[in-house]
Amino acid sequence: MEKVSIKCKVAVSGNVRAKLLYSKDSFCFWGGADPQSGLIRDNRSDCYEKNMAGQVFAFPFGKGSSGAGLVILEQVRLDCAPAAIINLRSDPVILTGPLIAKHFYNKSIPVVNLSEEDYEKLEGAKEIEFFEDKDYIDVYY
Amino acid sequence: MEKVSIKCKVAVSGNVRAKLLYSKDSFCFWGGADPQSGLIRDNRSDCYEKNMAGQVFAFPFGKGSSGAGLVILEQVRLDCAPAAIINLRSDPVILTGPLIAKHFYNKSIPVVNLSEEDYEKLEGAKEIEFFEDKDYIDVYY
Amino acid sequence: MKLTDYEKEMLNGDHGEVRQQAMQVLYDLAAFHDVDRFVEIVGCHDDSTVYAGEAQVAFAEMLAEKGARFAVPTTTNATACDMLKWHRQKHDVEVMSATRRIEASHIKMGAIPTWSCAPYQAGFQPSFGQQLACAESNVICYYNSIIGARTNRYAGPLELLCGIAGRVPYFGLHVPENRYAQGLVKLGDDIRLEYFEDESMYPLVSYAFGSIVGDRIWALEGMPTNITNDNLKQCSATAASSGGIALFHMIGVTPEAQTREMAFGGKKPEEVVEIHIKDLEEAERQLTNYEVDGDIDIVLLGCPHFSYDECAKLEFLMNGRKVSDSTELWIIVGRATVDRLKDSGLYERLTALGIQIYSDGCILEYRSQKLGTKTIMSNSGKFDTYCFSMRGIQPVFGNMWECVETAVAGKIVKGARPWKK
Amino acid sequence: MKLTDYEKEMLNGDHGEVRQQAMQVLYDLAAFHDVDRFVEIVGCHDDSTVYAGEAQVAFAEMLAEKGARFAVPTTTNATACDMLKWHRQKHDVEVMSATRRIEASHIKMGAIPTWSCAPYQAGFQPSFGQQLACAESNVICYYNSIIGARTNRYAGPLELLCGIAGRVPYFGLHVPENRYAQGLVKLGDDIRLEYFEDESMYPLVSYAFGSIVGDRIWALEGMPTNITNDNLKQCSATAASSGGIALFHMIGVTPEAQTREMAFGGKKPEEVVEIHIKDLEEAERQLTNYEVDGDIDIVLLGCPHFSYDECAKLEFLMNGRKVSDSTELWIIVGRATVDRLKDSGLYERLTALGIQIYSDGCILEYRSQKLGTKTIMSNSGKFDTYCFSMRGIQPVFGNMWECVETAVAGKIVKGARPWKK
């Protein structure tokens, strides 16, 4: 696999490597993701009916309700949370779940932000690797 | 008796003639006047221990608590209210009792305001007469 | 006078006799103040609730019997006694039956049964800029100053007529241009911000402020900005009683004084006065009774009515200790607060410590003679101001920590003040 | 990062494990937002109260068991059901027992048991300029916009951690300079002030406003100034749901927009948009279900929770008539309102008319399937916005008069709109 390193702004850091689930649509966890399976239920998402469990879930922005934290925590509990999250911009609603997972449950769901240009480069990538305290990710094609 | 007419600003109008009780001190009905006898209980008043019942009570301003309306209404009920009131400036707290007496109980307690100069002329007067809808009072010495 | 059609109809008697009479009173008041129009109100606070004589009770009953209804949401102030525990408070049956008559007649007119001098702790407070008719000095001062709503001082029972008519003459504090500050009180350099960790700073500063300001509209500069509602409540109540203040501005804190410029409407203060530690010492001297030392008969908290947060703080300060057998600790809360205290279990926990919780009543109606108490302690600037003139007893002033330690020890415990450790 | 000593101690674990963990989360959040300091809060509104899964319940229980305490007064939002009448609402025992676990754990941490999405109707609302951490969109929008307090959108369960730490990173809407309006929505000439006598104007205008504004900060000009708290509540809740608005300014009404200049911080609006009657018609089209005609299964009022004043207005509109046997009329109020309704006798009078009064719960948790209802009517802009996406049913929108007439007739009664008689 070809590897490219991309600079990122780290919101939540951690070590993980996993498959990429790439979306171009903003996303609402509350109602949009099944808290008990990780399945994407929002039929306006280009990832409709795919599963985020154990994947690196990339979507540009969060939207809508503020329930994302509760959904991600439930996914953490049932082991179907995404392995990591990539956004253009993460808001506190998105960060709530991963930050609580990290500091209270010692579970790592890295979250990083990319520039718009770099975000587009993810399209077609297979896997992503995140590193604790490093401000880049490795993208595998 | 000598009679002098003095211009006044009418707050509550009515016809009455009665003896004058003249004070130079601001006055608080609540605590300062006995609601059941009209006796002046405020020992800082120059009319201490005099009775306002049936008299024209002149004092420059109201002061202190907002209970004046209730005291005057109780005095109206027990027939020991002043016959009329003269102030330099009347505030709504002082006016409450006389206005309610007029419109709800059909009892007249005229209230008028005088200029500072005219107010001083009251000193030593014996009786005052008020006239419905007239903007002067007659002062008898 | 510029009257709307509806106002003309009311004056004409088309909307019943009581509305007509109420409007006649307000019309005369407007005419006397050279006001040529009325302004609609969206709320009223009814302070004709502490029993003060038969005329008061009979007037409300007469209104209710004639079919009067408040045209706007109207909250009720504290009464003379706890409506359920009046006997334990040693109130006469006369006070209680008069209070029940007041309750019935005001409710019949559509009043909302808050029975509290802190209706803002019961779910009823205006929003910024709203026009109101309120009686009760702390409510008036809080609504005008802290919230930025607009009311003159409507003394009982005038406020009832405003509520029934749903409007007031457009004058005084109803008019935005009349609300600017005239003078400025600044906290001197010797009053340091960290001193405000002792919450007695709020009534002390407000007492000093009120003594300077009287009943004028002034601004206060230099207060902390992380001020709580309970602090603001003490400020309003104390300033309203030490000075007769109906509106004040706290620069950087209250809504009409986000900047000094705003508070003064772009003008310069006509007068600037600094207050210093010595003024706070003088304020405390006015509020407290230095002669009492040793035994204390009763500690009274809740003027204005104690809030839920204050109850929680009280539990924290009690720290599991009980009120001494040789004294009593009363807290007076609104009945809305009683309900929440019961829901959370705090009511039971506080009473288990020997604390007596009362509601509805005004703390000033406390029967010192019948209860045989002579020495009182309180944290309230307002209570301490009025208690002497109304009840002939000068209480000891203390912050909540001092009140709690005193109640636990059964003897006066006075801490230092922040500037004098 | 500039930390106070106390903040360093918390991060260091000197004030217990939970405070440390809470601060770590907030520290990371601050660092990510390039914020170099925290700001103390004086209150918190806890929205982690509607049961949404075991993780939520377990998280709060874990916090409580570790001894977590809210550092500031913290009110609780609505739950999934009426805690006493859940069975009558056809909720599963699972929902009820989860709710009781939520109740116990949040109370253990010191939360104030308001259980309402309108804590400002229960005696707990901030004052102007106070810093808070709130969750629940209508509370956030109301506190920021109507009161002028300062909170970002703290989604559950992040607000719990803010409340426990007693501070938040100083960014976003906590910073006065970030609170100015960017754009302006003006009411067009065809929208006349007297139209606002139909209170459905408030949700309709707010829906149109929210559709334009999205989640930006904009101002609205041309609204009436004698606006009530219930009107303002509908405005906030609807704007927060149609647009995701956390703060808006109403020129001449809300405290940070006493003038247009203030609202825009002296700058010019970046963009000005006029709304017209056709936009209100479009708003109603979005909010209502024109296909329902005739029978209606249920009329739901109280999103956000119905106020005491709304209950009084409801009685007035019912005018002694009963709810039709072929439909139901539910009102959802806060439990504080229940208490006042009982004190005044209004509770009994409303239930005697066949009205069902519920408290605590969120109206959206209404079990349409179990109750066998398909057609719903409501006066709430927020409920009508979310009901379809969350429950799959598009309700009929109507003002309170229309809702009452419908409930009495058992069939849809739609009046005209002011611009279309």
Ligand code: F3S
């Ligand atoms: S009415 Fe309330 S403010 Fe104090 S004097 Fe009585 S307790």
Ligand code: F3S
């Ligand atoms: S929480 Fe309240 S605001 Fe409406 S959606 Fe639920 S009733």
